[in-house]
Amino acid sequence: MNIAIGCDDAAVELKNTLAKHLESLGYEYTDYSQPAEDESNLYADVAARVAYSVAEHKHERGIIICGTGIGVSIMANKVPGIRAALCHDVFSAIRARKSNGAQIITMGARVIGSELAKTILENWLQADQIDPSSLPKVQRINEIEDSILSKSE
Known part of the structure; x- marks a missing residue:
């Protein structure tokens, strides 16, 4: 699995810790933290780079x-097409995948420590499939999103 990762200036240390942890677990990743020449490095720009890379299937998560x-x-x-979940505990991270099919996890470097972040990340990566009982709910999210997008065209 190839992972997109990114952070703003408030989270460089945690991002580096999680990137090393990804390597130790055998995952490949691409770091989108640094801006291209014509972009800024505000958190919105970093998030957009990561989200678009996942939406365009360059990365699985x-x-x-x-x-x-x-x-x-x-x-x-x-x-469009992205489901990102803010997770600061293991249960939420697992449910973000199994109940909602979240392809992106977000965390706050000022909120949790690195050891907890690594544990949350591992559990989120291992939570592989949407529970069958949650599939209709995720499909409904997609239907509503498609409806919104078709109205804006």
Whole structure:
């Protein structure tokens, strides 16, 4: 599995820790933290780079980190087809995958420590399939999103 990862300036240390942890678990990743020449490095820009890379199927999943995880979650969820979940505990991370099919997890470097973040990340990566009972709910999310997008065309 290839992972997209990114952070703003508030979360560089945690992003580096999680990137090393991904390597130790055998995952490949691409770091979208640094802006291209014509982009800024505000958290919204980082989140957009990661979210679009996942939406365009360049990566199967994404991790975005800022100070709280809130802003990057909001931004990532603006990208059509993306379901990003802010997770600061293991149960939420697992349910983000199994109940909602979240392809992106967000975290706040000022909210949780690195050991908890690594544990949350591992559990989220291992939670592989949407529970059958949750599939109609995720399909309904997709239907509503498609409806919204068709109205804006």
